[in-house]
Amino acid sequence: MKDIxxxxxxxxxxxxxxxxxxxxxxxxxxxxxxxxxxxGGILNQCIHNGFGLHVFKEELTGPEYAQKLIDSVIKKxxxxxxxTTVVDIKKEDIFTLTVxxxxxxxxxxxSKTIIxxxxxxxxxxxxxxIPGDRPKGIMTAGSAQRYLNMDGYLVGKEIFILGSxxxxxxxxxxxxxxxxxVLGVAELMPFSNGLTRNVVQCLNDFDIPLYLSHTVTDVxxxxxxxxxxxxxxDKDYNFIEGTQKTFKVDTLLLSVGLIPDVKxxxxxxxxxxxxxxxxxxxxxxxxxxxxxxxxxxALHVHDLVDDVTIESQKAxxxxxxxxxxxxxxxxxxxxxDFDQLIRYIVPQSIxxxxxxxxxxxxxxxxxxxxxxxxxxxxNGKIIKEVKAKYIVPAEMQKIKLSPSxxxxxxxxxxxxxxxx
Amino acid sequence: MYDYTIIGAGIIGSLIARELSxxxxxxxxxxxxxxxxxxxxxxxxxxxxSGHDPQxxxxxxxxxxxxxxxxxxxxxxxxxxxxxTGAYVCAHDKDEEDILNDxxxxxxxNKVNDMEFLNLSQAQLSEPNLSDDITKVLSLPTTKVCxxxxxxxxxxxxxxxxxxxxxxxxxxxxxxxxNDIYILKDQNDQIYESKAIINxxxxxxxxxxxxxxxxxxxxxxxxxxEYFVLDKSVRGFINHVLYPLPSKKGKGVLVTxxxxxxxxxxxxSELVDDKGSISTSKTGLTYIKQHVTALAKNIPxxxxxxxxxxxxATSTYKDFYIKESxxxxxxxxxxxxxxxxxxxxxxxxxxxxxxxxxxxxxxKDSFTPTIAxxxxxxxxxxxxxxxxxxxxxxxxxxxxxxxxxxxxxxxDAIHGPLxxxxxxxxxKRARAGSGICQGGYCESLIVKIIARETNKDLTQVDYDxxxxxxxxxxxxxxx
Ligand SMILES: Cc1cc2nc3c(=O)[nH]c(=O)nc-3n(C[C@H](O)[C@H](O)[C@H](O)COP(=O)(O)OP(=O)(O)OC[C@H]3O[C@@H](n4cnc5c(N)ncnc54)[C@H](O)[C@@H]3O)c2cc1C
Ligand SMILES: Cc1cc2nc3c(=O)[nH]c(=O)nc-3n(C[C@H](O)[C@H](O)[C@H](O)COP(=O)(O)OP(=O)(O)OC[C@H]3O[C@@H](n4cnc5c(N)ncnc54)[C@H](O)[C@@H]3O)c2cc1C
Numbered sequence: 001m002k003d004i005x006x007x008x009x010x011x012x013x014x015x016x017x018x019x020x021x022x023x024x025x026x027x028x029x030x031x032x033x034x035x036x037x038x039x040g041g042i043l044n045q046c047i048h049n050g051f052g053l054h055v056f057k058e059e060l061t062g063p064e065y066a067q068k069l070i071d072s073v074i075k076k077x078x079x080x081x082x083x084t085t086v087v088d089i090k091k092e093d094i095f096t097l098t099v100x101x102x103x104x105x106x107x108x109x110x111s112k113t114i115i116x117x118x119x120x121x122x123x124x125x126x127x128x129x130i131p132g133d134r135p136k137g138i139m140t141a142g143s144a145q146r147y148l149n150m151d152g153y154l155v156g157k158e159i160f161i162l163g164s165x166x167x168x169x170x171x172x173x174x175x176x177x178x179x180x181x182v183l184g185v186a187e188l189m190p191f192s193n194g195l196t197r198n199v200v201q202c203l204n205d206f207d208i209p210l211y212l213s214h215t216v217t218d219v220x221x222x223x224x225x226x227x228x229x230x231x232x233x234d235k236d237y238n239f240i241e242g243t244q245k246t247f248k249v250d251t252l253l254l255s256v257g258l259i260p261d262v263k264x265x266x267x268x269x270x271x272x273x274x275x276x277x278x279x280x281x282x283x284x285x286x287x288x289x290x291x292x293x294x295x296x297x298a299l300h301v302h303d304l305v306d307d308v309t310i311e312s313q314k315a316x317x318x319x320x321x322x323x324x325x326x327x328x329x330x331x332x333x334x335x336x337d338f339d340q341l342i343r344y345i346v347p348q349s350i351x352x353x354x355x356x357x358x359x360x361x362x363x364x365x366x367x368x369x370x371x372x373x374x375x376x377x378x379n380g381k382i383i384k385e386v387k388a389k390y391i392v393p394a395e396m397q398k399i400k401l402s403p404s405x406x407x408x409x410x411x412x413x414x415x416x417x418x419x420x
Numbered sequence: 421m422y423d424y425t426i427i428g429a430g431i432i433g434s435l436i437a438r439e440l441s442x443x444x445x446x447x448x449x450x451x452x453x454x455x456x457x458x459x460x461x462x463x464x465x466x467x468x469x470s471g472h473d474p475q476x477x478x479x480x481x482x483x484x485x486x487x488x489x490x491x492x493x494x495x496x497x498x499x500x501x502x503x504x505t506g507a508y509v510c511a512h513d514k515d516e517e518d519i520l521n522d523x524x525x526x527x528x529x530n531k532v533n534d535m536e537f538l539n540l541s542q543a544q545l546s547e548p549n550l551s552d553d554i555t556k557v558l559s560l561p562t563t564k565v566c567x568x569x570x571x572x573x574x575x576x577x578x579x580x581x582x583x584x585x586x587x588x589x590x591x592x593x594x595x596x597x598x599n600d601i602y603i604l605k606d607q608n609d610q611i612y613e614s615k616a617i618i619n620x621x622x623x624x625x626x627x628x629x630x631x632x633x634x635x636x637x638x639x640x641x642x643x644x645x646e647y648f649v650l651d652k653s654v655r656g657f658i659n660h661v662l663y664p665l666p667s668k669k670g671k672g673v674l675v676t677x678x679x680x681x682x683x684x685x686x687x688x689s690e691l692v693d694d695k696g697s698i699s700t701s702k703t704g705l706t707y708i709k710q711h712v713t714a715l716a717k718n719i720p721x722x723x724x725x726x727x728x729x730x731x732x733a734t735s736t737y738k739d740f741y742i743k744e745s746x747x748x749x750x751x752x753x754x755x756x757x758x759x760x761x762x763x764x765x766x767x768x769x770x771x772x773x774x775x776x777x778x779x780x781x782x783x784k785d786s787f788t789p790t791i792a793x794x795x796x797x798x799x800x801x802x803x804x805x806x807x808x809x810x811x812x813x814x815x816x817x818x819x820x821x822x823x824x825x826x827x828x829x830x831x832d833a834i835h836g837p838l839x840x841x842x843x844x845x846x847x848k849r850a851r852a853g854s855g856i857c858q859g860g861y862c863e864s865l866i867v868k869i870i871a872r873e874t875n876k877d878l879t880q881v882d883y884d885x886x887x888x889x890x891x892x893x894x895x896x897x898x899x
Contacts, residue, residue, distance in 0.1 A: 085817075085818040087824060100818050101817065103816070105805065105810075106806075121857040122857070124725070124858035124859075124860060125726075126649070127725055129700075129705055131699065131702050133698070133699045134699075135883075136882075136885075137883075139863075140860050143859075143860055150864075151864065151878070152895050153879065153892070153893065153895065154892050154893050155890065155892055220699075222696065223888050224888050251892075263821065263822065263856075
């Protein structure tokens with residue numbers, strides 16, 4: 001291994017591979033580190049199709065999408081190590097990564113920049129405090145998906161799913177196709193948290209009931225799961241008495257949210273956005289630590305892998321620019337502010353001194369909206385308006401701003417104008 | 421034929437087994453569960469109390485003050501984890517300060533050392549997140565926190581090394597006493613014969629007593645306690661054990677730092693009908709959130725990673741019941757061991773063996789009081805890590821990323837005298853899956869390691885109890 005890398009990418013999922021391909025340059029020393037024995041990350045367990053329409057202009061399965069990226073990485077001879085976990089990142093003038101694998105044990109890698117693409121983890125039962133017993137038979141939908149699609153094992157036969165995130169919806173269909181009986185999906189919110197196409201194709205097509213404004217209020221079974229109870233909630237999430245329904249099931253799958261996995265920030269003092277639970281970044285996807293970039297699900301959770309790729313390409317370009325170009329001062333980071341109808345926006349700030357490429361704002365609304373205009377203002381003047389229909393929190397919204405759209409170096413304010 | 425049979429492998433049974441293993445005796449431990457330390461010892465606050473709270477003159481008071489001291493010996497001999505936190509008992513107004521003064525007087529009689537009173541600003545110097553409406557604090561520097569399952573594991577492992585036998589999945593359902601010999605039968609109709617018996621069955625200790633005695637000097641009145649666990653990233657948020665003032669229901673809802681950096685919030689105290697029910701409830705969990713704010717401000721509830729409950733073996737006797745049976749010689753009850761049972765455990769074991777059984781035998785030459793220190797890879801120095809990895813490259817593969825647990829540590833947890841082949845068993849021993857993702861990524865890897873190491877099919881790997889496989893069936897069987 002070389003002494004000092006220019007760019008080290010942590011994670012070899014869609015984000016890591018896409019960032020690597022874009023950062024690649026014969027003059028740059030580039031390394032990808034992946035803890036799994038294969039590249040691809042989450043894509044490997046997503047054997048359904050629907051990936052790649054934007055990036056590859058064709059409909060692919062997860063593993064096919066991953067393979068296309070892997071082939072390109074191999075063809076470009078990009079250096080990588082698999083079956084190797086990054087356990088710590090420190091920074092002095094440059095970064096030191098502590099990594100561990102069977103071949104070398106624990107060792108250090110030095111790098112001038114890092115692109116962190118460690119993906120996300122699923123919220124567990126404990127994090128949402130579902131009361132009741134703690135038997136076997138309760139797991140996250142993603143774990144069940146991994147067991148089924150990668151190992152070839154079904155985790156149960158009578159299934160209930162809590163949370164209507166995409167993984168939950170997809171698993172409702174997948175387990176049905178494998179011969180299990182899915183009794184229903186409960187969702188706390190009055191709308192589904194998954195893509196509309198997944199509600200249609202995974203629940204409606206298989207007559208699986210979706211209980212909106214419902215949550216699991218009891219779990220019964222001392223050793224193995226025997227039954228769960230769901231209950232309806234009012235608009236303030238108070239339980240409505242008399243609405244309890246009990247289902248005899250051996251498995252409860254949870255699809256109750258994904259959280260960026262940024263444990264590696266623990267030994268670096270980095271500014272964290274409480275809304276995304278990941279780093280604050282500017283439009284180059286650079287964090288408050290110079291030379292540290294974050295993208296993909298490690299930055300905020302994406303619904304489409306194509307969006308992950310496009311965002312990660314940007315991180316790859318930014319890191320390359322950081323290595324190859326003379327640096328300009330980054331004094332004036334400007335903050336992106338927004339109203340209550342928006343849940344979060346990435347990037348959280350804009351560096352007007354280094355504004356060479358488009359600024360891609362990604363955000364989610366906090367509720368379902370029939371029809372609206374997204375308005376971007378600077379100094380009280382509208383600099384961009386985007387119309388949208390059928391807006392749901394589960395689908396990420398995007399606004400592209402070109403450098404010429406800005407009228408000053410001041411804060412941006414973005415709001416949602418609801419139309420009737 | 422055994423000389424002594426201990427029913428129950430919680431912290432009490434395990435430490436008694438270790439105490440008896442000093443002598444040339446045949447000792448058997450029977451445990452109904454699939455693992456050691458699965459009941460009360462698995463679900464509690466883990467506090468080694470200073471001994472301030474039990475009423476002066478009780479066995480509880482005497483044994484907890486002594487137990488607290490004996491923990492330092494366990495730390496040396498068994499290398500158990502011990503966090504020397506100290507504790508603050510917090511009063512909020514004049515009435516509570518009066519109770520605090522009474523508590524201080526009681527603690528003084530119990531011979532608790534180094535206590536002092538602090539005002540809020542003094543206490544906040546060391547605990548800035550202490551709630552602002554606290555008016556006076558009793559500081560108890562001798563308070564510590566242990567890891568109770570580990571204490572039971574290491575004590576029993578030490579006992580096994582010294583010749584004790586352990587049988588799991590063996591629930592005693594009847595006991596006969598014929599010709600000075602006890603005949604125990606378990607749920608599989610297995611028969612064990614023993615000259616003496618020790619009832620260390622926790623919440624079930626009255627059921628065991630009922631198998632042998634008619635007149636009942638105690639009955640278990642089980643009390644449930646529910647908890648929240650905060651992720652270890654909160655380490656340092658609170659460093660002392662924080663108690664409110666004790667009430668009739670017990671020590672109240674506490675804030676307790678744990679040895680691995682997590683913080684526990686809880687417990688509640690609810691009388692329950694079902695001894696075996698360890699379910700949590702909406703009411704209980706809400707109660708905790710409402711009450712802990714009296715102790716600490718800015719509690720990061722968003723970092724809750726788990727909730728759980730345990731059931732205390734509280735009895736109508738109002739004190740530990742450590743006596744020989746009134747009708748059957750050689751049958752010893754170690755019953756009604758509720759809080760502070762963890763604290764008192766090492767002292768209970770000594771008290772039983774030295775003062776109740778009064779064993780007169782010499783300590784056997786082969787007795788070894790210590791066990792080898794367990795390797796927690798991430799705690800090693802750089803040099804030690806390199807050395808270990810040379811010997812065994814599997815220390816280089818991280819399986820649980822949240823807790824930084826290597827493949828070799830999981831293999832170590834599977835094998836060994838007290839090994840386990842369940843997901844929960846590995847979690848209890850190696851902490852794999854205890855972090856914020858709760859095994860979301862590593863559980864599938866652990867199932868495979870267990871299957872490989874124990875020569876099982878993946879569908880035979882149990883979650884916790886027997887016959888609780890987490891994989892139901894293979895979907896595509898290749899020919
Ligand atoms: C169930 C599910 C269904 C989906 N369905 C669709 C769909 O139909 N269509 C679509 O377009 N998109 C879909 N997506 C979204 C898309 O697949 C993901 O958003 C995308 O693949 C995420 O890529 P990533 O690289 O950010 O994360 P990941 O794929 O999670 O990659 C992160 C990688 O980092 C590695 N890593 C983590 N920590 C370390 C470390 N410390 N050291 C070394 N390596 C590390 C991990 O092993 C992993 O390989 C779906 C996602 C899921 C979960
Ligand atoms: C919520 C809560 C909080 C607590 N907090 C503290 C604290 O902070 N500090 C403190 O000092 N103490 C505390 N305690 C008390 C402490 O946990 C107990 O006193 C201690 O664990 C008792 O240990 P044990 O070995 O007697 O019981 P257990 O751990 O319950 O062990 C009894 C064993 O007997 C087995 N058994 C039962 N019946 C049979 C049978 N028929 N055949 C075979 N085996 C059988 C059981 O399976 C079990 O493993 C707390 C308790 C609870 C519940």
